[in-house]
Amino acid sequence: MGEIRIGTSGWVYPPWRGTFYPAGVTHKNELAYLSQRLGSVEINGSFYALQRPSSYQKWASQTPEDFVFAVKGSRFITHMKRLRDGDALLANFLASGLLALGPKLGPILWQLPPNFVFDPVLLAEFFGHLPRTTTRAAEIATQHDHRVDPGFTTTDAERPMRYALEIRHPSFITPQFTELLATHDIALVVADAAGKYPLIEEATSNFVYIRLHGHDELYVSGYTDDGLDMWAAKIRSWAADRDVFVYFDNDAKVMAPRDALALQARLGGCPGRTHRGAEDGPTPM
Template sequence: MDAPDDRAPARARVGISGWRYKEWRGDFYPRGLPQRRELEFVGERMSTLELNGSFYSLQRPASYERWRDAVPDGFVFAVKGSRYITHMLRLRDVDVALANFLASGVLALGPKLGPFLWQLPERERFDPAVLDRFLAALPRSTGEALELARRHDERMAGRTWLEEGPDVPLRHALEPRSESFEDPAAAELLRRHDVALAVADTAGRWPAFGEVTAGFAYVRLHGSRELYASGYTPDELDAWTDRIRGWTSGASAPDGGPRDVYVYFDNDIHGHAPKDALALAARVDPR
């Protein structure tokens, strides 16, 4: 797993949110590239990708295994948590749903499993008790995740991945969209659970946040001027580079400690996301 290593310097990984976009074919993806090889193409050029299909529905173990095998060693996937948990249950009574999600094959990513992202709807306001219970329920290691996954219900029969593996730490990030989360108590609660408060650039649609609340930082770039559609200028990318370096160096952290940073471009309309991701990665991570 992409766990912190006290001996290694903090690293910034830059990638995209999803990869199957028709508009990218013949643009980012070369003409004639088979669709089944698109993720392989991404893996040859980037170090991370945010899986967003897991947000819309429970995927199958075979899918996670195929995605894992399509990218090289050292690549990591961020996994977007189920919207059934965040948008329908709204973080309440999530035990079975969380078990089903974890049993669906997420752990099959093995050493390529990075952080989980839990995105909240705008209508979900900050409720300290509800958020505290949810954050406490999240597994902090793959061993804990496997234990939870084994509590899945009968709906998952015949479509689970429950194999033993090394017990390594897991990371979680929260992306709220309600201004109520600007309450300092929200950041303090996230800090207590070591969950990152996602930094989101949404063309002013939702709060950007930005407080460091965990041992890593998580950034989602949806477009600075037009949500999901506008590209980033060189000056904007330079500004993000400075901010990311502040996190990786520790200069922007309250404790002065360096943080790994995960950055995902979601301005997929017009094909800006992969181009912006490559341009930012070249600035912050020569690898």
């Protein structure tokens, strides 16, 4: 049986204050509060800008030992350079501090823009440059340039690194694409996006990565009991022989933490500790 991790895409949302985050939970303690209730979270800030090692170290220190972070890859690589000129950019991303998460580093998510058309040659080249261990990632990180200062270029242990790819163009709906992912051991992101983007439910690695953006309205709508039951059944099936990571990205109306807790409850609660809901109140700090 694989491990199931359920969380949200990010944790810094003002509308969550007073709803998911009760009075008494300060802004700097929001991650700590979430991490006592869910088993994982996506770091979104890494998509918009290179973070600092001190930030990753702080996030790691605020969470339980068994907590896991997924890290969203830089949009400068995926959206601006469109996976080209990747060596120097990848070194900067790896040196920005994600290795400071240590054993809490989970999958790295690469999200392609909606106008990115399937290009097997370009994708294969990019996949070939991705380090498969934290030791190799640290070696690549030493090649960072002046845009990363200071750089974090060490690892406390050699661990495997996992990658997931989220696509948003219909040209990817072809067996050639999923075969390419399987060849390079990259997980295909199963993305429920209100029908706006392709939904391909095929396991291409030893883990499954799911992003739930809203079934009826993108980034807004919550999931019904029937919808959560359906996803719970799918997750149990995948988890028979794979790890599964699930992140709710329907945050616009404070649905993400509610739905994440509800799905987690269906699947046995938070790994390593008793399931707790938002109504339980803040964790003492």
